[in-house]
Amino acid sequence: MKALTFTLVGEPPERLDLSGLTPERLAGKGRRDIENIRIGMSRRGSLVGDMFRVAGSDTSSIVFEGGSERFDRLAEGMQDGSIRVVGGAGAQAGRAMHGGALTIEGDAGPHAGSCMRGGRIEIHGNAGDHLGAPLAGELAGMNGGVAIVRGKAGAFAADRMRRGLIAVLKGAGDHAGSRMIAGTLAVAGGTGEMPGYLMRRGSILLDRAPKKLSPSFVECGAPDSVFAAVIDRYLVGEKILKHPLLGRSPRRYGGDNAVLGLGEILFPA
Amino acid sequence: MPKLKRNLRVNGVKIDDTFAEAFGMRATALLITGPSRKWARQAAISMTGYATSVIGCGCEAAIDVDVPPSATPDGRPGCRVMVFAVSTDELAKQVLNRVGQCVLTSPGSACFADLTGVAELKLGASLRYFGDGWQISKKFGGRHFWRVPVMDGEFLCEAMAGLTKDAVGGGNLLLLAADNAGALAAAEAAVAAIGKVRGAITPFPGGVVRSGSKVGSKYKSMTASTNDAFSPTLRGVTKSELGPGDNAVLEIVIDGETSDAVAEAMRAGIGAVTELGPGKGATRISAGNYGGKLGKFHYHLKDLLP
Known part of the structure; x- marks a missing residue:
């Protein structure tokens, strides 16, 4: 067929x-x-x-042959199978996905992967604000699965993320990983203002030191990290990244101590 | 013991027409990594210490194979360790205690599950409490890890380990020689060959047993006692299986992830012993059994010739 x-x-x-x-x-x-x-x-x-x-x-x-920024709620709630868009998509692409694979060969609008619980989203272009984040009134954002943005992500990527993995390859906007509950956000290409702002738990993995970090994060040194080695190998093995992100002994900042303080920001020492 | 026919020979080594009798067991496999081969092995050796026989140790465990850095999840040297027990509960208890006391404590170690089975044992899911609330859960790539903060950084441990109910324990070879040096040389050759078979371990010291046992004893408190039929000093006072020139016997006990792994290991062991020949090693290979009535798995030596 x-x-x-x-x-x-x-x-x-x-x-x-x-x-x-x-x-x-x-x-x-x-x-x-x-x-x-x-x-x-x-x-x-x-x-x-x-x-x-x-x-x-x-x-x-x-398959959608041709895309548009007016394509909203693409693959919402998808359980299985695959959807490929030869072009871009609008708001809430892959929202609440439970499984399957969504590939967007262009850009995606705001709230891509919002509250997804499983499956895999791959956006070849840029993603808008609130990648994986909840809509207004919802308590938690992404709750599982993998979201890969090969371009840039807007502000508040992984906001209130609870589980799963988000990887952004060409930089994220301000407040990446804000209010994270848990989960993993990997960003290559730099982040904007205050990554991890008010994060409770979770991991933000960066390829460079953040430009500006909230003063409520504390430095925790750079001990050897098996986790860094494992996630590096996973990201390269899955062809999400071409090169390891962290190395063997990344520098670690713990926070945000303005809230629970069990989160972390890791970047190469 | 079935009647022996001693007409089979390979490279001058007699092969008894008998069989090894083995039993179904529960087993799991773990991959232990470390900052160097030395420390990966140290953690694995400590974890598998005092685990020669379920009779007195609660489990049987040993290093299965060394794993190169290219094949481990963290890119460091590793050892695949297997643990066997007679019940799921005992296996869970043994694995948890051993990883908690010997791997968690070893410098730079990490512990990964290395077997997919019908059930799972708690590993990091229990050990995480050592983190006193600072432990971190990580799920990616279909795996669940716990990161426990320790004094040299973090102990990374897979949350659950797979369990197989298809494991087999008690495969064995009896190596008979004219002297102790010959028996030991044959045993070392067999253990080295079996060490290359993935999924099979030899849990006794160096893989070798010198105190093979029989079921029962004249003493009520003993469930097993010396294998008098293969003890050279008892020749003449007991129903001995030894010939006039047999002065030393060593046993190789083999546990396998599957029955095929045990058979493959026994084949490798027989191959190594026969290749060594009777001049430097064993003059005869036999196997231990209980008449075929106790164990579900029978490995006939004649079917495992190289």
Whole structure:
């Protein structure tokens, strides 16, 4: 069977809610049924058939030929299978994913991977603000899985992250890892203001010393770290990074002591 | 003991037409790494100390194979260690105590699970409490680790270790020689060859037993006693299995992750002993059994010839 392919016929005239186009929600549906799914978020109410040319039938493998920053809620709640976007995506891509793989070959908007619990998101371009973070009113952000951003991430990446791994390869904005509950955020390419601001637990792994750190972090020296060796080998082995991030004895700062203080920021000594 | 037929010979070494009788066991495997080969082995040796026989030690354990840095999760030298016990509860207790007292305490060590099985034992999930609240949980790549702060940095330990119920304990070879030097040379050759078989260990000192046992004793308190049939000084006063020229016998006891691993190890051992030949080593190879009624696994020597 060929992958179920949605070929974008033109720039969408409204924001699109693509949360209904996941492998489990499309399973068993025929092409006509799929084309009649409403995805437009304004009164215009565009249908799938208005925006895409639909081909293929393998709902476990979905391809969007062409992307748009108006593609919202892409792969939301996905459990299994794969979705690939040949282009960019809008807000909340991969939100609350439980499994499967989402690949975005362009940029993603804000709240990518928000509250995801499992699976793997790979964004070849940049990600907007609040990568993996909760929406307003939610208590915790990313709760499992892996999110990889090969470009830059905006501000508040991994905000209130609880579990899982986020890797950003070309730098993150201000307050990366703010209010982290646990989990691991790896950033190559530098971070903005105050990484780890009000983090309770969790690990922020950097490839260089942070430019400005909250004074409520304390230096803990640079003892040999087996964890650093293991995560370095994992990141390189999974082809997330080309080179080790930390080395054998990274410098460690503990914090944020303005809150629980059990988190850490590690970077090469 | 079944009647012996002594007409099988390989490179001049007699092979008895008999079999080793072995039992089902529970087992786990751990990968212990250290800052150098010396310290990885030191942690592994300490952890597997006093673990020769379940009769008196609670478990049987030994280093399975050395693991090169390129094959360990942290890129440091490592040792694969196997631990065998008769029950899941005993295995869990032994592993936890031994890792807690011998690996956690060893400079620069880390401990990883190295076996995927039907069940799991708590490892770091229990040892983490040593961290007194400062321990850190890390989950990535489908694995769960605990980082426990210690005086030289951190002890990294996998949260759970796999357990197999397909393990086999009690595979064995009896090496008969004209003198002690010959028996020891044969035993050393066999242990070296078995050491290359992944998934099989020889838990006794240096892999060798000189005090093979039989079931039962004339004393009520003893469950096992000396194997008089293979003890040269008792020739003539007991029903001996030894010929007139057999003056020393050493035993190799083998535990394996699977029955195939035990068979492969016995094959390797027989191969090494026969290659050495009767002039420098053993003149005869036999095996211990209980008539085939106690153990589920039987390894016939004639089926394991090189």
